[in-house]
Amino acid sequence: MRQFRVWAPTAGAVRLQLDGVARPMRRNGGGWWSVRVEAGQGARYGFLVDDDPTVLPDPRSARQPDGVHAPSAVHDLDPTAWTDHDWTGRQLAGSVFYELHIGTFTLEGTFDAAIERLDHLVALGVTMVELMPVNAFDGTHNWGYDGVLWYAVQETYGGPDGLQRFVDACHARGLAVCLDVVYNHLGPSGNYLPRFGPYLTSGRNTWGQSLNLDGPGSDAVRRHIIDNALRWLREFHIDALRLDAVHALVDRTATHLLEELAIETTALAAHLGHPLTLIAESDLNDPRLITPRAAGGYGLTGQWNDDLHHAVHTAVSGERQGYYADFGSLACLEQTLTHGFFHAATYSSFRGRTHGTPIPRDLIPGSALLGYTCNHDQIGNRAVGDRPGEYLTPGQLAVKAALVLLSSSTPMLFMGEEWGARTPFQFFTSHTDPDIAAATATGRRAEFAEHGWSSDEVPDPQDPATFTRSKLDWTEPRREPHARLLACYRALLALRRSRPEFTDPWLERVWADYDEARRWFVLRRGRISVVCNLSEDEAVIPVHGRVLLAWAPATESGAGTLVSGHSFAVLEEGDGAGTVVTE
Numbered sequence: 001m002r003q004f005r006v007w008a009p010t011a012g013a014v015r016l017q018l019d020g021v022a023r024p025m026r027r028n029g030g031g032w033w034s035v036r037v038e039a040g041q042g043a044r045y046g047f048l049v050d051d052d053p054t055v056l057p058d059p060r061s062a063r064q065p066d067g068v069h070a071p072s073a074v075h076d077l078d079p080t081a082w083t084d085h086d087w088t089g090r091q092l093a094g095s096v097f098y099e100l101h102i103g104t105f106t107l108e109g110t111f112d113a114a115i116e117r118l119d120h121l122v123a124l125g126v127t128m129v130e131l132m133p134v135n136a137f138d139g140t141h142n143w144g145y146d147g148v149l150w151y152a153v154q155e156t157y158g159g160p161d162g163l164q165r166f167v168d169a170c171h172a173r174g175l176a177v178c179l180d181v182v183y184n185h186l187g188p189s190g191n192y193l194p195r196f197g198p199y200l201t202s203g204r205n206t207w208g209q210s211l212n213l214d215g216p217g218s219d220a221v222r223r224h225i226i227d228n229a230l231r232w233l234r235e236f237h238i239d240a241l242r243l244d245a246v247h248a249l250v251d252r253t254a255t256h257l258l259e260e261l262a263i264e265t266t267a268l269a270a271h272l273g274h275p276l277t278l279i280a281e282s283d284l285n286d287p288r289l290i291t292p293r294a295a296g297g298y299g300l301t302g303q304w305n306d307d308l309h310h311a312v313h314t315a316v317s318g319e320r321q322g323y324y325a326d327f328g329s330l331a332c333l334e335q336t337l338t339h340g341f342f343h344a345a346t347y348s349s350f351r352g353r354t355h356g357t358p359i360p361r362d363l364i365p366g367s368a369l370l371g372y373t374c375n376h377d378q379i380g381n382r383a384v385g386d387r388p389g390e391y392l393t394p395g396q397l398a399v400k401a402a403l404v405l406l407s408s409s410t411p412m413l414f415m416g417e418e419w420g421a422r423t424p425f426q427f428f429t430s431h432t433d434p435d436i437a438a439a440t441a442t443g444r445r446a447e448f449a450e451h452g453w454s455s456d457e458v459p460d461p462q463d464p465a466t467f468t469r470s471k472l473d474w475t476e477p478r479r480e481p482h483a484r485l486l487a488c489y490r491a492l493l494a495l496r497r498s499r500p501e502f503t504d505p506w507l508e509r510v511w512a513d514y515d516e517a518r519r520w521f522v523l524r525r526g527r528i529s530v531v532c533n534l535s536e537d538e539a540v541i542p543v544h545g546r547v548l549l550a551w552a553p554a555t556e557s558g559a560g561t562l563v564s565g566h567s568f569a570v571l572e573e574g575d576g577a578g579t580v581v582t583e
Helices: 111-115 118-124 159-172 218-234 255-270 307-317 330-339 376-380 394-405 436-449 465-467 482-498
Strands: 002-007 014-016 020-024 032-037 045-051 099-100 128-131 135-137 147-152 176-181 200-205 208-211 240-243 277-280 302-304 347-349 353-355 370-373 410-414 510-514 519-526 529-532 539-541 547-550 556-557 560-561 567-572
Touching: 002 014, 014 032, 020 032, 020 539, 045 436, 111 159, 111 330, 118 482, 128 240, 128 529, 159 277, 176 218, 208 465, 218 255, 240 465, 240 539, 255 277, 307 370, 307 376, 307 394, 330 510, 330 519, 394 482, 394 567, 410 482, 519 539, 529 539, 529 560
Parallel strands: 099 128, 099 410, 128 176, 176 240, 240 277, 277 302, 302 370, 370 410
Antiparallel strands: 002 032, 014 020, 014 045, 135 147, 200 208, 347 353, 510 519, 519 529, 529 567, 539 560, 547 567, 556 560
16 A cells, blocks of 8 residues: 655645546645555556646656656655665765766766766766756756756656666765755746645745745745755765755745755764765855854855856956956955955945855865856856857866866866867757747847847757757867866866865965966965966966976976966975876
């Protein structure tokens, strides 16, 4: 016998429709309805609410084999399929993340195809694979942030069994898995939760209606979110969750949803016997997210740090449009690398107000901040989805990599950046509702028209070619200049692993020197200096030492070290043997 339960607090009657037969359900406490019946693996079912003849999928559906508008399917993972019994997990500090989108990481776009590329990540030096959302959404391909059935795994990727195989294969290779989850809104198509109860409020954020986290009935909505998070960690053996856009969570309760989730995740980690990690994406520059609960914070493990991306990208590329306006100086780069946030109770011209607050460097380690040269947003939200490899030199890409991978932050790569991929990563959707499809395409073009782009340049998200163009080309790493850059990334990550100066997480032990006019920058980690020449011309930078790694030959000069334009060199004070040059 199997128990079917659903939360429908305002319904007068609820029936379970199982394999075409409707059965009445019994009202329980707290707005829950339940019934126990025989049902095997794969049985199709849904719920009928009051007199509405529409069969609705289960809000906690484990599988949607026919899409998000169709009935759910009974599904249990096979416990005997797991082989990761000796897996002990990975903590955030010391990890190297790699963000990827299952649908575009390989030509096939499935979990099983991605497994075939995991050895590349191991050889690169990655220790944590971060998946963009895989929850069930409308259509066949999507970034994943339009999910509507959070407990199900997208069928076109391989469904729940495919995710299980992927996680198990990662663990077999020593790779942890982080999953991107979205709790701030639901997608526009296939969201039937309001038919069941007050999941949403009248308030809105950038992407749609807000979740009901603090109004009447919110206890069950919060439980829906927390149980979903724990399901990934417990049932799918996921090691970490990336919590999308937590600044859009509206919660005025005494214990914020994020703190409540941290409490329950800590308890689950103690039971499982290995670390579990919660990473926030937030544009607030608020250290409370990653401040320990004992010190008055929410107790999350880490958060993405867009300030580091902006500081590095603008310093190297020279771009200053939009939210890059306050960034670009080497003073900004120094502040961000040594203090974590650039906007820390300082004026933001893009926002027109004071923004952020400083990180207490004696309390919060730099490893709690994820640093990156690019990610899905910073590429995909450009009008044409062009990667840095399209408009920067290989040397500039190498300089960006050196600054991020050898910083005190936990580094994260975005798929393909390690070889300077030229394939774009564009915004793509496959909404089945023609009105939503048209509105998405029109809105995308209008958004970029406001920033001076021609609407003809903005790819149609609904065009299947937009999705196809965004797939990685795995022949690139074997060709120049990609092969040289890939060798550089591998060498940088090997150097990070080999030297404690680079895994030292404390921001107080990071400092920098720079010359704004001559465009050189030196990141200092103990006795080691990461010397970067951001200009096109060679420069003598006043630092001496043994070359541990360099993009182009760096030679001793009386006044310092001669470094080629658009290049870096890693120097160590004192004597020693061995020089690695990526040429």
